[in-house]
Amino acid sequence: MKPSxxxxxxxxxxxxxxxxxxxxxxxxxxxxxxxxxxxxxxxxLFNRVGEPAYVIVGNERGLMIPQLDDYPLGKRMLRxxxxxxxxxxxxxxxxxxxxxxxxxxxxxxxxxxxxxxxxIQRAWLVAxxxxxxxxxxxxxxxxVTAIQPGFDLFIAERDAELAKAAPPAAxxxxxxxxxxxxxxHSSREEAEDSLDELQxxxxxxxxxxLETTIQRPRQLNPRYLMGEGKMRDVxxxxxxxxxxxxxxxxxxxxxxxxxxxAMTELKVIDRSQLILDIFARRATSLDGxxxxxxxxxxxxxxxxxxxxxxxxxxxxGIGGRGPGETKxxxxxxxxxxxxxxxxKNLDDLSAGRxxxxxxxxxxxxxxxxxxxxxxxxxxxxxxxMTKSEVFTEDLLFxxxxxxxxxxRFPREREVIITDxxxxxxxxxxxxxxxxxxxxxxxxxxDLLLHLVDCASHRFVEQVDQVDRILEELGLGDKPRLVVFxxxxxxxxxxxxxxxxxxxxxxxxxxxxxxxxxxxxxxxxAPLLAELERRFWA
Numbered sequence: 264m265k266p267s268x269x270x271x272x273x274x275x276x277x278x279x280x281x282x283x284x285x286x287x288x289x290x291x292x293x294x295x296x297x298x299x300x301x302x303x304x305x306x307x308l309f310n311r312v313g314e315p316a317y318v319i320v321g322n323e324r325g326l327m328i329p330q331l332d333d334y335p336l337g338k339r340m341l342r343x344x345x346x347x348x349x350x351x352x353x354x355x356x357x358x359x360x361x362x363x364x365x366x367x368x369x370x371x372x373x374x375x376x377x378x379x380x381x382x383i384q385r386a387w388l389v390a391x392x393x394x395x396x397x398x399x400x401x402x403x404x405x406x407v408t409a410i411q412p413g414f415d416l417f418i419a420e421r422d423a424e425l426a427k428a429a430p431p432a433a434x435x436x437x438x439x440x441x442x443x444x445x446x447x448h449s450s451r452e453e454a455e456d457s458l459d460e461l462q463x464x465x466x467x468x469x470x471x472x473l474e475t476t477i478q479r480p481r482q483l484n485p486r487y488l489m490g491e492g493k494m495r496d497v498x499x500x501x502x503x504x505x506x507x508x509x510x511x512x513x514x515x516x517x518x519x520x521x522x523x524x525a526m527t528e529l530k531v532i533d534r535s536q537l538i539l540d541i542f543a544r545r546a547t548s549l550d551g552x553x554x555x556x557x558x559x560x561x562x563x564x565x566x567x568x569x570x571x572x573x574x575x576x577x578x579x580g581i582g583g584r585g586p587g588e589t590k591x592x593x594x595x596x597x598x599x600x601x602x603x604x605x606x607k608n609l610d611d612l613s614a615g616r617x618x619x620x621x622x623x624x625x626x627x628x629x630x631x632x633x634x635x636x637x638x639x640x641x642x643x644x645x646x647x648m649t650k651s652e653v654f655t656e657d658l659l660f661x662x663x664x665x666x667x668x669x670x671r672f673p674r675e676r677e678v679i680i681t682d683x684x685x686x687x688x689x690x691x692x693x694x695x696x697x698x699x700x701x702x703x704x705x706x707x708x709d710l711l712l713h714l715v716d717c718a719s720h721r722f723v724e725q726v727d728q729v730d731r732i733l734e735e736l737g738l739g740d741k742p743r744l745v746v747f748x749x750x751x752x753x754x755x756x757x758x759x760x761x762x763x764x765x766x767x768x769x770x771x772x773x774x775x776x777x778x779x780x781x782x783x784x785x786x787x788a789p790l791l792a793e794l795e796r797r798f799w800a
Contacts, residue, residue, distance in 0.1 A: 268301050272318060275305075280313040283412040285373060286347050291381040291407045298349035299377070306348030310334070311370070311418065316344060323351055325359055328367065336368055336528055340425035340505070341388070341418070345371040353377055355384050356401060364388065365398050365499040366527065370418050381407050387421060388503075390428035398503040428505070439530075441465060442501045443475045445512040446489045451477065454512075456721055457688065461512045463638075464537050468544070473504045486522045488513065498527045510537060514689070517566040534689055535562060550612050550665075557605040564598050567591060629678040629798045631670075632705050634733070635714035636725040637685030640748045642666070644714060644781035645682040648791075653682065672795055681708070686732045688724075705736065710797065711743045717767045717778070718752035720760065726770075744797070745776040746790060751783065 264272075275294075280287055298305045304321040306328075316334065319326050326348060334342050346369055350357075353376040364372040364386055376382040384404040443461050445454045454477045465472050476497055478489045487494040488511065501509060508530035509523070515533040523531045532540075539559050546555045633641045642653045649668035666682045683705065705711065713729060715722055726745075733739055747767065757764040771778060777793060779786045 264301055268297075271297055272305070272320060275307060275318045276315050278307075278315060280309060281412070282311060282313050282415045284313070285345070285371070285385070285410055285414050286375075286383070286407065288380060288407050291347075291375050291383065294347070294349055295375055295377050295381055298351065302351065304349050304351060306346055308344045308346050308369075311343050311415070319348070325357075328363055331367065339422075340368065341370050341422055342368045344369055345373070347373050347375065349375050353382075355404060356386055361386060361397075361399055361401075362495060362499070365502065366495065368502060370421070375407075376404065378406075383407050383410065388425065390424050390503075398499055425505075439468075439470045439508055440473050440504070440506045441470045441508040441510045442473055442497065442504070442506050443510050443512065444489070444497060445475075445477045446483065447477075447479060447513065448483075449479075451479065454479065456724070457512055460688070460721075461510065461534060461537070464534070464541065465510060468537055468541050470508070470510070470537075473506050474500065486519065487526075488515065488519055488523075494523065494526065498529070501527070501529055508532060510534075520566065538687070538690070553605055553608050553612065557602060557609065560598050560602050560605070564595065564602070567595055567598070628669075629709045630681065630707055631678050631710045631712055631794065632681045632683060632708035633712045633714055634683055634705065634729060635685060636716065636729055637687050639685065639714045639716040639725075640781040641682050641685065641714050644712075644746075644748065644779075645680060647781055647784055648787060649680060672791070672799075676795075676799060678794065678798065680712075686729050688728050690732070705738055705741070708741065710794075711738065711741050713743050713745045714781075715745060715747050715776070716749055717747035717771070718749040718756055720763050723766065723770060726774075742797075744793065745774040747771055747776045747778045748781050750778045750786060751780040753778075 278290055278293070280290065294305055294307070301320070302323065304323070304326050306317075306319040306321065306326045307315050308317040308319070308328075308331075310316045317329060317331075319328060321327060328346075331342065331344065334344055336342055344367075346360075346363070348360075354374075355376075356372065356374050360372050360374065363369065365388065368388065371385055371387045373383050373385045376384070382404045383406070384402060386399050386401045388398055389400050443458055443465065445458045445461070447454050447457075449457075458475050458477065462472050462475070478493055480490060484490055484494075489497070497509070506529060509527075509532075511531075511533045513533065514535050515523075515531070520531050520533075539555070539562060542551075542555045543559065546552045633644060635641055645651060645666060645668060646653055649670050651666070651668050653666045665684070668680050669677050670680050671677045711733070713726075715726055719725065730739075733741070753764065753767065756767070770776070777789050779790055781787075
């Protein structure tokens with residue numbers, strides 16, 4: 264561009280408009296003339312006091328809006344910026360313009376068209392009505408002189424309308440609102456089952472679920488997991504509903520998290536991170552806290568990113584010596600040091616548990632470990648059998664720490680019963696590694712009591728998942744007794760879903776399962792009789 268054209272663009276920063284005006288006639292004419300002169304689109308982002316915050320020069324086809332770091336969204340529904348820009352061929356608002364409006368939460372997007380006087384077409388965001396409706400309203404083109412003053416009052420009304428449509432954060436525990444997303448090659452039924460479980464995890468973590476989305480593409484997008492167009496639709500819908508986070512059912516790579524985060528200012532987490540958050544909230548013992556922190560750090564370490572080895576202050580430059588460590592390198596080194604320390608602590612704690620287990624083994628008291636899918640009722644069964652008060656709640660992973668109690672039988676006989684952390688599908692690898700220390704309790708068990716929530720329509724898959732995890736832990740050959748819990752719900756299940764009810768009966772016969780209700784002491788007689796027969800018959 265010529266020096267005179269650059270100076271003309273710089274002088275746009277001095278052009279102010281009244282807070283009550285969208286754009287002045289003089290400024291509209293000036294932008295159109297300047298755009299035609301340089302043969303590029305020109306845009307100006309005005310703040311609400313009428314000052315130009317950004318002047319943008321694009322190409323013949325469009326504009327690239329920069330990072331709007333000086334105008335973060337925070338808890339506001341609108342950013343406080345309106346875009347006034349030109350189109351060289353006098354075309355109306357494009358899909359890119361409307362996408363920028365929705366993704367960036369702009370107050371308004373307006374395009375100027377050459378005429379005498381100039382024409383303008385405007386669009387602004389509206390409150391959500393349904394999933395298929397666009398989140399914006401597009402005005403027909405009109406003359407700039409036909410726009411009445413009152414932009415400041417108009418935007419105040421838009422703010423109030425959008426804020427009213429969004430659910431208040433005060434009604435939500437933790438104030439988080441999320442959209443759950445599943446991108447998979449599995450069948451729709453499997454995807455829905457997994458998403459239902461993710462919804463329960465979100466509820467346990469205190470996240471209000473606003474909407475769920477399933478996509479089954481032919482090929483996974485390595486950058487966004489789902490297609491870029493679909494990803495933009497989800498982000499726009501999330502902003503329209505007032506969501507604060509996107510939760511993916513599949514584990515995201517660090518690069519995918521960065522790509523999706525670059526598209527939106529919402530939090531982006533995956534199933535693993537959600538489970539880690541629940542574990543961090545629920546761990547109470549020293550063992551549990553150490554294992555959770557270790558798992559979190561191992562998950563975080565590969566997600567600390569910088570600009571590559573070439574920008575390292577330790578390795579950069581022609582020589583091997585740099586001016587020192589960057590903040591990123593310091594953080595990584597501290598995390599690695601902390602991981603090493605926690606692993607040593609875990610070894611020490613494991614040695615202490617080993618000594619305690621050896622005392623129980625030498626005492627010759629039989630050990631029974633209760634295993635099963637999360638929320639199957641393991642802690643409730645332990646409480647009912649031993650008259651204990653281990654914490655229980657209708658939430659996934661309500662208890663994480665191993666609990667050990669004695670169960671007395673007639674003739675001065677007794678067994679030791681341990682309650683372990685529940686299993687779940689797609690358990691993060693870092694958690695499996697960390698909790699192997701806790702699951703060492705299972706190595707010395709004489710019997711594994713596999714508790715199954717038979718009222719769940721997914722109980723067959725849950726049984727298979729627990730069996731698979733036990734195989735991974737090297738416990739596939741341990742003696743096992745399958746117990747179907749929640750028999751009190753079977754009467755309702757027979758009426759509501761007779762097919763699942765028949766499947767429960769068939770599976771109980773196939774596995775030789777004992778059916779009980781962990782809440783009712785009277786139903787435990789067959790289980791206690793079977794334990795007595797196995798150990799002292």
